[in-house]
Amino acid sequence: MLPRVVVAPYECLTRLPNMGNMPLHDSREEAAIVALLRGTADVTKMRPKDLRARLEDGELPTGVYFSRITGLIEVDPSALEAISTEIEGWRASGIRVMFSSSPDYPESLRNVYDYPLVLFGTGTRAADECTVAVVGSRNASPRAVQMASELSATLAAQGVTIASGLARGIDTAAHEAALRVGGRTVAVLGHGAGQIYPRENAPLLERIRTRGGEILTQFWPGSPPTKQTFPMRNVTMSGLSGITIIVEAAEASGTRHQAQAAVHHGHHVLLHESVASGTSWGRDMVSRCLAQEFGSADEAANLASTRLTAGPSELAFA
Structure with missing residues (x-):
């Protein structure tokens, strides 16, 4: 025995x-x-x-x-x-191995009800008091990529931390724009440290890590991505971010999970007008005053700045 x-x-x-x-x-x-x-x-x-x-x-x-x-x-x-x-x-x-009561565990994430029990991080840990998630389609249109880039650069230049998921399309544009203006960006992964998805973003991952950014994941080191891990990642990103901005998304986009999580976290959601009118979940959120729509990068940046100053959302939801 x-x-x-x-x-x-x-x-x-x-x-x-x-x-x-x-x-x-x-x-x-x-x-x-x-x-x-x-x-x-x-x-x-x-x-x-x-x-x-x-x-x-x-x-x-x-x-x-x-x-x-x-x-x-x-x-x-x-x-x-x-x-x-x-x-x-x-x-x-x-x-870094951060349990939810570790002093370096992100405070914003600890304040939501469905925080991960353990996080793994590389790069530079910072308070990230003002964090905005900029997310959207992997197969993004050139217009949406440009908008995500302009929006992220504007906010990052103001000292806002840009969070995204390192995916192709909108995520890549958001991370790269923040780095381009010397800002901070955080990549929230849907797999464990040591994995890279998509492979072509390996150089971007390294730039984030070495230029003052951070890589976070809730999955064991070496764990591969799955269909389940990406929605879980989106919920965690919502918890980290006071605002989620969705620049482009289809009806079945995984970003809808993040939008819904943000509402439940009491955080703000901004939807591009194409999402607000072109998806059933976007129309529902706007009609119930759970999200606000925008039409341009400047409008989204202004709305985000206003909401960061105002604090958590007080929107009711059912």
Whole structure:
């Protein structure tokens, strides 16, 4: 029989009141968290609310610190040691491992209800108090690419952090425009660190990392992209960003997930008039006053600046 090691999963799995800023105590606790996550069918690929439902139903143990045992799991000590070594390896390769109660975990993301339980990052960590997501179609029209570029450059030059998903089309234009004016941009990936998708954006990824930007992902290092990971990525990007701007999108575009998440996060949504009138979800959001439409890059930049000053959205939704 294996020696019994008692560990208590960390607060980030239970979201206990008034404990949101507690630092991790030691590497054993970090390893215990990873062990617990991996022991539940790779829960980093589950929506956070699904994991919370499992916790509330008592399917997973709960607790806070080793010294405060309210729920227990048993882990092979050698397994914990192996996981600690793996975490050290991630960090040695330049990957930040940020649990939701780590001091370097993005504050804006921690403030939404469906934040990821762990983030992995490379590049430069910053407060990013004013972040705008500029997203849209992978197969974007030249007009939309130009608009995304102008909009992102204008906002980045004003000190706004531009978030996007490193995809082809609108995302690429947004990242490149922010870098071109010396601004900051954050790429939120739908796969783990060490993967690159699309491959042609490998040079862009490196420029973001080395020129003051940041690469963030909620997926284990080395994890490939899947159909499920991209919508999850969009929800995380919404949490990071006070405003989501959709420059171009079709009816089935994945950006609709981000627009819907932004509303639920109480964040602002701006839709280009082609999206506001050309998609059923865009028409619905505008008709219910859940999003505002714009017609030009200048108009979108002005609306975004106004809303960043005003703070979180107070729009009601059903």
